Amino acid sequence: MGAGLFGQEPGGVTFAGRAADDFHYDLISVHSGPAGGLTKVRSSTRQFPMAGFDIAESTGFWSLVQLNDRAAATLHLFFNDDDQRVLEAIAAGVHDLAELVAALEDSPLRSSRPVRMLEALLGPVVASVVRTPSPAGDQLTLAGSCLSGGEVTLDGIPVLGVLEVSDAALQVTVPAGAAGNLVVTTRMGVSAPAPAP
Numbered sequence: 001m002g003a004g005l006f007g008q009e010p011g012g013v014t015f016a017g018r019a020a021d022d023f024h025y026d027l028i029s030v031h032s033g034p035a036g037g038l039t040k041v042r043s044s045t046r047q048f049p050m051a052g053f054d055i056a057e058s059t060g061f062w063s064l065v066q067l068n069d070r071a072a073a074t075l076h077l078f079f080n081d082d083d084q085r086v087l088e089a090i091a092a093g094v095h096d097l098a099e100l101v102a103a104l105e106d107s108p109l110r111s112s113r114p115v116r117m118l119e120a121l122l123g124p125v126v127a128s129v130v131r132t133p134s135p136a137g138d139q140l141t142l143a144g145s146c147l148s149g150g151e152v153t154l155d156g157i158p159v160l161g162v163l164e165v166s167d168a169a170l171q172v173t174v175p176a177g178a179a180g181n182l183v184v185t186t187r188m189g190v191s192a193p194a195p196a197p
Contacts, residue, residue, distance in 0.1 A: 013052045060117060075121065077114040096167060097122055098148055098188060122146050123189035129182060131197045138178065140196060142170045147184055154196065155180035 060077040079087055086109055094100045101119050109115050127144040142152070148167040152159040154174060159182075163171040170184065174196070181193035 060114060077118060079114055083109055083112065096148070098146060101188070119188070124150055124184045124186045124191040126182060126184055126191045126194035129194050129197055133176065134173065137173045137175050140172050140174060140182070142182060142184065142194065143168060146186065146188055148186065150184040150186045153183050154178060
């Protein structure tokens, strides 16, 4: 597993016995002390003292697990104990990340750095578009992430009849041969243009 820290200047974080900003490969969790103090990265077998990690500036780390041609990236965000309890109470009544961010709008956590980071990562992303001819026109399947509740435009013109397959896929029907750039807009933001194949 590889891991990296957010919000740090290049060379700003060092592990004992490792080069500055070297990724740490192990099963890890981060336990923070006072800001500017010593933080230890704990693994299943040993501890690596880490210097230069300021919890006032860096509020999370990412981890990447890869097996053959499959990979999963995970974002780990830091909350203090009180905020964590508030977050867990809110999260108990929601079903996905978009609902969680919506539920946080009236919460004191709304302005916290971890929640703002989470919100920034929940913008819609169109990773691929597949065209399938059909009698009614061409069916376009948009795959990506955070597409739930999205409105779709083709070169700025709204596409009607958006079918939500999942949070990661939308289907629309356009006239046969229609080309241009597709954009998905959700309450979390606007995707980058994706060309229709």
